[in-house]
Amino acid sequence: MQHAMPTASPDFDFGRPPFDLLTEGQRAALAGALDIALYPRDTVILSREEPADALYVVLRGTVQERRGGEVAAVHGPGDRFGLQALYATAGGGAGITGARRFVAAEECACHLIPRAALEALAAENPAFGAAILGDFAQRMRDLAALRSNREMAALTMARIRQAYLHPPLFVDAAASLRDAAEAMRQNRASSVLVRGADGAMGGTTGILTGTDLRDLVVLDGRPVTDPVGPLARYGLLTLDRDDLLFNALVLMTKHAVRRIVVTENGAIVGLLGQSDLLAVLSNHSQVIGLQVEHATDPADLRRASRSIVELIRTLHATGVKVAFIADLVTELNRRIFRKLFELLAPPELLANSCLIVMGSEGRGEQLLKTDQDNGLILRDGFDCPDLPRIAADFTRHLVEFGYPPCPGNIMVSNPEWTRPLAGYKDALFNWVHRPDEAAQMNLAIFYDAAPVAGDATLLAEAKDYLLSRLQDNQMFFTQFARPTLSFDTPSGLFASLFERRRAEPVDIKKAGIFPIVHGVRALALEKHRAETNTVERIQVLAELGALDRKMAADLVEAFTILSTIRLKARVDLPEENEGGEEGAELAIDNLVHPDRLGKLDRDQFKDCLALVKSFKELIAHHFRLNH
Amino acid sequence: MGYPDHGDTDRRERVAIHCEATSFDPEAATPLAFAAIRIRGPRILTGSALLLHPGSDTGLAEAGDLLHAFIGDRPLVGYYLDFSVAMAERLTGRPLSDERTEVSSLYYARKIRSMSKQAVDLRLDSMIRDLDLPVRPDDAFGIALTAAMAWLRLTQDGR
Numbered sequence: 041m042q043h044a045m046p047t048a049s050p051d052f053d054f055g056r057p058p059f060d061l062l063t064e065g066q067r068a069a070l071a072g073a074l075d076i077a078l079y080p081r082d083t084v085i086l087s088r089e090e091p092a093d094a095l096y097v098v099l100r101g102t103v104q105e106r107r108g109g110e111v112a113a114v115h116g117p118g119d120r121f122g123l124q125a126l127y128a129t130a131g132g133g134a135g136i137t138g139a140r141r142f143v144a145a146e147e148c149a150c151h152l153i154p155r156a157a158l159e160a161l162a163a164e165n166p167a168f169g170a171a172i173l174g175d176f177a178q179r180m181r182d183l184a185a186l187r188s189n190r191e192m193a194a195l196t197m198a199r200i201r202q203a204y205l206h207p208p209l210f211v212d213a214a215a216s217l218r219d220a221a222e223a224m225r226q227n228r229a230s231s232v233l234v235r236g237a238d239g240a241m242g243g244t245t246g247i248l249t250g251t252d253l254r255d256l257v258v259l260d261g262r263p264v265t266d267p268v269g270p271l272a273r274y275g276l277l278t279l280d281r282d283d284l285l286f287n288a289l290v291l292m293t294k295h296a297v298r299r300i301v302v303t304e305n306g307a308i309v310g311l312l313g314q315s316d317l318l319a320v321l322s323n324h325s326q327v328i329g330l331q332v333e334h335a336t337d338p339a340d341l342r343r344a345s346r347s348i349v350e351l352i353r354t355l356h357a358t359g360v361k362v363a364f365i366a367d368l369v370t371e372l373n374r375r376i377f378r379k380l381f382e383l384l385a386p387p388e389l390l391a392n393s394c395l396i397v398m399g400s401e402g403r404g405e406q407l408l409k410t411d412q413d414n415g416l417i418l419r420d421g422f423d424c425p426d427l428p429r430i431a432a433d434f435t436r437h438l439v440e441f442g443y444p445p446c447p448g449n450i451m452v453s454n455p456e457w458t459r460p461l462a463g464y465k466d467a468l469f470n471w472v473h474r475p476d477e478a479a480q481m482n483l484a485i486f487y488d489a490a491p492v493a494g495d496a497t498l499l500a501e502a503k504d505y506l507l508s509r510l511q512d513n514q515m516f517f518t519q520f521a522r523p524t525l526s527f528d529t530p531s532g533l534f535a536s537l538f539e540r541r542r543a544e545p546v547d548i549k550k551a552g553i554f555p556i557v558h559g560v561r562a563l564a565l566e567k568h569r570a571e572t573n574t575v576e577r578i579q580v581l582a583e584l585g586a587l588d589r590k591m592a593a594d595l596v597e598a599f600t601i602l603s604t605i606r607l608k609a610r611v612d613l614p615e616e617n618e619g620g621e622e623g624a625e626l627a628i629d630n631l632v633h634p635d636r637l638g639k640l641d642r643d644q645f646k647d648c649l650a651l652v653k654s655f656k657e658l659i660a661h662h663f664r665l666n667h
Numbered sequence: 668m669g670y671p672d673h674g675d676t677d678r679r680e681r682v683a684i685h686c687e688a689t690s691f692d693p694e695a696a697t698p699l700a701f702a703a704i705r706i707r708g709p710r711i712l713t714g715s716a717l718l719l720h721p722g723s724d725t726g727l728a729e730a731g732d733l734l735h736a737f738i739g740d741r742p743l744v745g746y747y748l749d750f751s752v753a754m755a756e757r758l759t760g761r762p763l764s765d766e767r768t769e770v771s772s773l774y775y776a777r778k779i780r781s782m783s784k785q786a787v788d789l790r791l792d793s794m795i796r797d798l799d800l801p802v803r804p805d806d807a808f809g810i811a812l813t814a815a816m817a818w819l820r821l822t823q824d825g826r
Binding site for chain 2: 072073074076078080083100147152157
C-alpha cells in the first residue's frame, strides 16, 4: 500500500558514503521509506528533550549543531546528523554532549530515514550498518582503512613509479654498432633499445648495453659497422610502471642484470637502473641512521638530515602510519642533534651538561623540520669558557641542516636557554609564580622537554623542581590552561551556502592540533605526569581517570587524523622549486584547504574539529576558564 | 513531543492530495492516479504516502475505502485542490473535510503583497522555482509533494 514513488521525490544522494554501500534493491527500499521535512530559518530541528526517530540527511540549506551556546558544527547538503540522538543512551556521553541542539541556519530541507528502515538496512547490509552505526572512533578507523586500501600499505610497497626512470633511447635494427655508441654518448645513456627489424608494430624490441658493445667490439673484434639488429639481446625483462619496486629488485637479482625495461599500458616508457632503485630504497631510515652514526663532520650530518625529508615523502606515499613516521623522524632528528653536539662539544662539556629539545620535538610529534626549540642545562659549578662559540656553532649548523631558527629565540645560542641548573630553577620559579604570557609559553614548552645528549639527570632534576613548585595552585592552572581556548575552531566551512567560506583555508595547528596538545598538557601537568608525548599523556590520563575513556580514545584518534591531514597537506604540495634554496623544502605551512581535501578527509576533518570543540569545553569546565 | 519552535500552533496532521485524471471536468473525468501524503509538523511523511491507480492496481470501491481511511477527517492541502477533492469524493462516495487549503491562493496572497499590481504567475513550475522547493512535479505523487512543500513554506515563515 505504501507505494511512494522515489522518482518524483527529490533525489537522495546515494553516491555519498556510506550510502554508496547499498545495493540497488536496498537503495529503492530506502528511497521508499524516506520522509522529507522543511524547516524555516532558526527552527530547532532536534533537541535533547525530543528523542529522534529518524536519521537526518540535509537536502537543502545548512543546519547548525549547537552545544551550549556555541556552534559546534555546521551540516550542509549531504551531511547527516541525529544519529547520536537516535541512539542516545541514558548514562553514556552525558555531560559534554548534553545540551545539543540542531538548528536550521536558513530555510532547510532534510531527508529523514526512519529508525526502522535504517536498522533493517543495517541488518541486511553489515558493511553499511558498521559504517553508519559505529561510534566515533570506529567510524574514523573505517574511513582510514578505506583510504589505506586505496593508497598503499607499507614501505615495501613502493612503486616503480616513485623511482627515477631513464627515458628510452631507441635505434633501428639497421643502425651500426658505432651509431649505437654515438647515440649512447650523446644521450649519456648506458644502453640503447633496438627496434626489431621485422614487424615495427609492437614487434620485438631488444637491448644493447655499453657492456655488450665493449664485449662485441673490443673482445670479439667485430667491425663497428655491423648492424645492431642481430647482436642485440631480445626477450627484455619488463615490469609495469605500477609494479612494486621490490619486484624489480628481485628480477634484477635473479637475472643478474642492472636494468629493466618499464612499460605502461604495454608501451615502453623508460628504463629503471639498479642505482635508481637503490636510491629510492636507501631513503630507508636505517641507512640514514648509519649515515648519522658514521658522520665525522657536520657536512655528513647535513646530508643525512636532508634525506629525512625524502624519507618522510616515501613513507607517507607508501601509506605508513603517521605515528610511526613521527617516532622515526623524532628518533633520527635526535640522533642528528646528539651527534652534532658530540662533534662540537669537548668531552667535559658533554659530561657536565644536558642538551634538551622542547616543544613538539620534545613530545616526539615532529613530522617535518619545524623550528628549533632547544636548550642546554649545565651542571652547577661547571664552567666552559668556550661555551658561547660552541652554542652558536650548534645553532648555526642546525639552521644549515634545514631546521629553521626559533622565532622566539629558544635555542642553545641564546644564553637564556644555556644556563646552569640553578639558573633554570630560578627561571621556573618565576614562570610559576609570576605568570605572564611569555612565562606561560616557556613553561609549556619546557614541560615538554626531552633529553637528547649529555647527562639526562640534569633535566630530570629541573622537572622535579618544577612539579614540586606547583602544589595545588588552582589559579596557576587556570592561567596555564587558558591558551587552549585562544584560537577559534571553525566549523562553518562545510556549509555549502557559503561557497566562499568553504574555500577559506583553516589553520589546522591553531584550530585542531594546538588545543588538543595544550589541553592535554595542562591536564598532565596538573597530575604531575612526566610523560611528554601527547598520546602517552592522554593514555595515562585515561588510566588515572582524569579523562573519560571514550573521550581519550576519540582524542587520540582525532589527534592522529589531524596530524595526518597536516602532513598530507604539506607533502602533497607540488614540488615547486625543486633543487631550490635549501631548507625551503617542506616548509611548515599549517593551512589546510578543506575544498582541496578528498571527501573522506573532509568528513574526518569535520568530525575531528567537532571533537576538538567539545574537548575545549571540557577543558574550560575543568579549569573554570569561563569565570 | 511536537516541534516547539514551529510557529504554527496547529499540530494536526494534514493531507496533501492530488488526482491525475483523463480530463479536467470532474463530472466526466476518469481518475488515473491518486496521491495522498500526510503532513505532520514540518515533516512530510513521504515514506508512508498513498498512491492509488483505481481500476488498475485496486478496484474502484477498494480504492475509495483506502483513500477515505488514509485521509480521515484531516484537513486537505493541494494545488488545484477543488478538482482533486471532487474526484476523491466521487471515488469514496463520502464528503471529505471541508477545511481545505489551496496552495496557489496562499501563494497568490503572499505575492500580491509584494508585487503590487502585476499579474501573479500561479503555474506550478513558477511557484516551485520561486519558493525554491526541492521537488520535481512529474506525476500525481510529485504534485502532491509539491503542494505539501509549498504549504509548509507558505505557512511556516509567514508566521
